[in-house]
Amino acid sequence: MEATKKTIPDNTDPDNDVWLSPLSLGFFINAKLMGLNIILSIPVVLADGTLDESNIGPLRCDFSGVDVRSVKWMLTAGAPIHENLRRTISDNFGGVHLTLEWATSETMLPAIQLDESTKKPGSSETLVNGIQAKVINTETGEECGIGEEGEILVRNKLARYSGYKDNEAANQDFDYEGWFHIKDYGQLDENCNFYIIDRIKELLKVGEGHESHVSASELESVIFEHPAVANVVVVGTRNYDTQMDEPSAFVILNPEYSNNSKIAKMRVEQFAAEKLTGLRRLTGGIHWLSSYPTTGFKVDRTVVYRGSIPQK
Numbered sequence: 001m002e003a004t005k006k007t008i009p010d011n012t013d014p015d016n017d018v019w020l021s022p023l024s025l026g027f028f029i030n031a032k033l034m035g036l037n038i039i040l041s042i043p044v045v046l047a048d049g050t051l052d053e054s055n056i057g058p059l060r061c062d063f064s065g066v067d068v069r070s071v072k073w074m075l076t077a078g079a080p081i082h083e084n085l086r087r088t089i090s091d092n093f094g095g096v097h098l099t100l101e102w103a104t105s106e107t108m109l110p111a112i113q114l115d116e117s118t119k120k121p122g123s124s125e126t127l128v129n130g131i132q133a134k135v136i137n138t139e140t141g142e143e144c145g146i147g148e149e150g151e152i153l154v155r156n157k158l159a160r161y162s163g164y165k166d167n168e169a170a171n172q173d174f175d176y177e178g179w180f181h182i183k184d185y186g187q188l189d190e191n192c193n194f195y196i197i198d199r200i201k202e203l204l205k206v207g208e209g210h211e212s213h214v215s216a217s218e219l220e221s222v223i224f225e226h227p228a229v230a231n232v233v234v235v236g237t238r239n240y241d242t243q244m245d246e247p248s249a250f251v252i253l254n255p256e257y258s259n260n261s262k263i264a265k266m267r268v269e270q271f272a273a274e275k276l277t278g279l280r281r282l283t284g285g286i287h288w289l290s291s292y293p294t295t296g297f298k299v300d301r302t303v304v305y306r307g308s309i310p311q312k
Helices: 025-033 083-092 216-224 255-275 301-306
Strands: 018-021 037-040 074-076 098-100 102-104 108-112 125-127 131-136 150-156 180-188 193-199 203-205 213-215 229-239 244-253 286-289
Touching: 083 098, 125 193, 131 180, 193 216, 203 229, 203 244, 213 216, 216 229, 216 244, 216 255, 229 301, 244 255, 255 286
Parallel strands: 018 037, 074 098, 244 286
Antiparallel strands: 102 108, 108 125, 131 150, 150 180, 180 193, 203 213, 229 244
């Protein structure tokens, strides 16, 4: 499947717009050629004041005293984002659309969703010009049909990549036809809409045979729907007797519910039990934390998985 979609928003004003971006130099050069003004920076460096719990985390940031009306467009990348979290961030910026970008150093920008009118419910993004993509079965390697889930492979016709010098392990991600194994799990529809479910390494093995995996981010998205949940991370706790993963949720309670935390926690657990059934059931339970261990600004899932952080 090959893309035919545009990659610049309709409301772009190249004479007056400034783009605050932590993106790569290659993306910067491309954007300059398209007439955009860009400031390359890590967003937190531009933040006003000291970084602490009051301004780290999308739901804790206070924009009440900040005029954000000039913001036209926002990008996020690096991991799937819950649709309800996307809406929350968008609402904090007055309804500005938050785009989930999908890119790698090897393939540049395979897909991005800009036109909300063509976006399908649940889709992540649309292939850009010059990109080919296909989905293969993770067990057999055979190409999947439209709407079938598997590993997503891409091939860039504009900038063919010849591989890393003296790095055989990295080059194994490219096959003999030039397809790059991005190691993301998802599906494609007939209109080039991507449905990225999760990183393959984040999938939890909860049963035997094909389609016996569930996505940690999918489970997180469901739990996050409850208003008493400020944040949630789902990891698979390995059961070595069955060789299966037991999905376990590590939840931070919304501070607004701290006065009745016992009741709030009970309702969250009931909510999860009703919403997550069958293979998606949280067999590892729900665990309550006051904070997450981090590496940089990302949650360190390895530490969470090992259970070496105190529960609240």
